Amino acid sequence: MEEKRWIPTPADQFTFGLWTVGNRGRDPFGDAVRESIPPTTTVKELSRLGAYGVTLHDNDLVPEDASLAEHDRIVKQFQAALSDYHMAVPMVTVNLFYDPVFKDGALTSSAKPVRTYAIEKAQRAIDLGVQLGARIFVLWGGREGSETDAARDPRQAFSHYRDSLNALTSYIRGSHYDMKIALEAKPNEPRSDIYLPSTGAMLAFIQTLDHPELVGVNPELAHAKMAGLNPVHEVAQAIDAGKLFHIDLNDQRIGRFDQDLRFGSDDLKGAFYLVKLLEDSHYAGPRHFDAHPYRTEDYAGVWDFAAGCMRSYLIYRDRAQQFARDPDIQEMLQAIERLNADETVIRSAEDRKRWGQHGYAYEKLDQLVNELILGVR
Ligand code: GCO
Ligand code: MN
Ligand code: MN
Numbered sequence: 001m002e003e004k005r006w007i008p009t010p011a012d013q014f015t016f017g018l019w020t021v022g023n024r025g026r027d028p029f030g031d032a033v034r035e036s037i038p039p040t041t042t043v044k045e046l047s048r049l050g051a052y053g054v055t056l057h058d059n060d061l062v063p064e065d066a067s068l069a070e071h072d073r074i075v076k077q078f079q080a081a082l083s084d085y086h087m088a089v090p091m092v093t094v095n096l097f098y099d100p101v102f103k104d105g106a107l108t109s110s111a112k113p114v115r116t117y118a119i120e121k122a123q124r125a126i127d128l129g130v131q132l133g134a135r136i137f138v139l140w141g142g143r144e145g146s147e148t149d150a151a152r153d154p155r156q157a158f159s160h161y162r163d164s165l166n167a168l169t170s171y172i173r174g175s176h177y178d179m180k181i182a183l184e185a186k187p188n189e190p191r192s193d194i195y196l197p198s199t200g201a202m203l204a205f206i207q208t209l210d211h212p213e214l215v216g217v218n219p220e221l222a223h224a225k226m227a228g229l230n231p232v233h234e235v236a237q238a239i240d241a242g243k244l245f246h247i248d249l250n251d252q253r254i255g256r257f258d259q260d261l262r263f264g265s266d267d268l269k270g271a272f273y274l275v276k277l278l279e280d281s282h283y284a285g286p287r288h289f290d291a292h293p294y295r296t297e298d299y300a301g302v303w304d305f306a307a308g309c310m311r312s313y314l315i316y317r318d319r320a321q322q323f324a325r326d327p328d329i330q331e332m333l334q335a336i337e338r339l340n341a342d343e344t345v346i347r348s349a350e351d352r353k354r355w356g357q358h359g360y361a362y363e364k365l366d367q368l369v370n371e372l373i374l375g376v377r
Helices: 002-006 039-049 068-084 112-132 154-174 199-206 221-226 231-240 268-280 299-325 327-340 349-357 362-373
Strands: 014-017 053-057 091-093 136-140 180-184 215-217 287-289
Touching (some): 002 299, 014 299, 039 053, 039 299, 068 112, 091 112, 112 136, 112 154, 154 199, 180 199, 221 231, 231 268, 268 299, 287 299, 299 327
Parallel strands (some): 014 053, 091 136, 136 180, 180 215
């Protein structure tokens, strides 16, 4: 009976990057364990599982050195698959990190030729996105960082970053595109330190741009955790600023390399509060999974991974709704609210003592929520 609620449909707006299910399991210590999946197959399989759409880097679809004719053929074939399987492309991004040309940065490179090439590559990726119907352009600056600060005054990197982003928003405006940019922060990896390492840093930086209204953020859960931060608070700050343009859902243990684990697979409580936040705030954008199947998996495991991300989201959403209905939890929340609504002004030592001594009963509340998440309530 209840199972029915956990079957994804396009209305849930679940999306996956072509590079996520298509990840071949290569890591710094071992080679690929799976063949690449043709983008049209990904579209078909994800649609079968109930996803709403796919996202892509320019080069996930079209090889960098493709001729114009090849480019058109590949895009046409992909569009046909999208239409056959009723799949959308709400977001595209650009690969400014793989090619050795970007080894010392792309949009922040101190070399003008590299910066110009990066800006033009991003503009072509924006064009491709518009062609596919995308309205969000994610920018993750994987190479925008350093190993040694002897190489560059970081202030110069910010200034190049700003000029490059201004060039992109001016391109979007000049082309009359309905497209917004979402910046994605990550503290490190692949570089020792990446500039603008957190969503908060990006939110501040956006205000210094020519067109801040065209630029928001794409927080990724794993990246906040890599920095030892609470992703729920990061996302909440982005919502508060009206800047949550997109989101990358996955999972991560604090203190590790970028694990890109299946959404909701590791930190059950964190996933619950994140889904609750997105639902409570009526976040209307796609629920985008940016994660990788374990390296141990074959193709069956890849689709188990994708189905697991979506199913987990729906279960957490269900639990969030149950939180709002649970009489014991709600009674406790009301009691806290009554306590906090006290209008007395704290003036005397006695008043302070009273506030200092009363208990908030969060131990009990947290235990109730844990039991709800564990499915025993
Ligand atoms: C990572 C990043 C990427 C970006 C993607 C979009 O850590 O590898 O999360 O997956 O999200 O490249 O540009
Ligand atoms: Mn990541
Ligand atoms: Mn990401």
